[in-house]
Amino acid sequence: MADVKRVLPAVDAESREFWxxxxxxxxxxxxxxxxxxxxWYPxxxxxxxxxxxxxxxSTAGGGTVYTFTVIRQNSSSAFRDWVPYAMGMVDLDGGPRVFARFVGDISGLAVGSRVEVSHERVGDVDVPVFVTAAEVP
Ligand SMILES: [Zn+2]
Structure with missing residues (x-):
């Protein structure tokens, strides 16, 4: 299988404020x-x-897990190191429902869990991710 790299987000006039x-x-x-x-999306x-x-x-706060799934197999070289990982949707406090990747300890993740905005550095940008509220120091 070909080696696939994770695609970096494009920062342009439409998305600059988000980044x-x-x-x-x-x-x-x-x-x-x-x-x-x-x-969401903008x-x-x-x-x-x-x-x-x-x-x-914008918010630096949190939200509530609306839905999620745990991915336990992914043969793509761009994502196989993440396995197992969780993707889903979060209802931001006072904001819209957004697509989300959950990082950290996902073992206790559930519909209705409280999560907080965090970020993961990818190339030259910070990509928003979510951590369970229990992991926030
Ligand atoms: Zn309107």
Missing amino acids: EAAARGEFAYKRCVSCGRAH RPHCPYCHADGTTWE
Whole structure:
């Protein structure tokens, strides 16, 4: 099997604020200026009311696990060193539901678990990940 490398995120005009927030230890998302709903992934227009105006918000806090799965096999060379690892979705406190990778001790992870925003350095950027609240010092 070919050796596959993990693809680094592209930092461009659309995503720059997200990566800058990540470098500050925060998770950035967008909120609609018309209906007030938060959404993820960041878009220049609202996915709920289709208004043409959104603003950035961010949190360094936590959220609640909405769903997750534990991956116990992955033959890709980009991910096999992570096995077992957990991916899922988190309802950010006051924010939207976001896609998430969970790091650290995932043995106690459950739907409804409290998690906190953390970051993992990948190349030149900090990629947001989540740790269980019990692991936060
Ligand atoms: Zn809206």
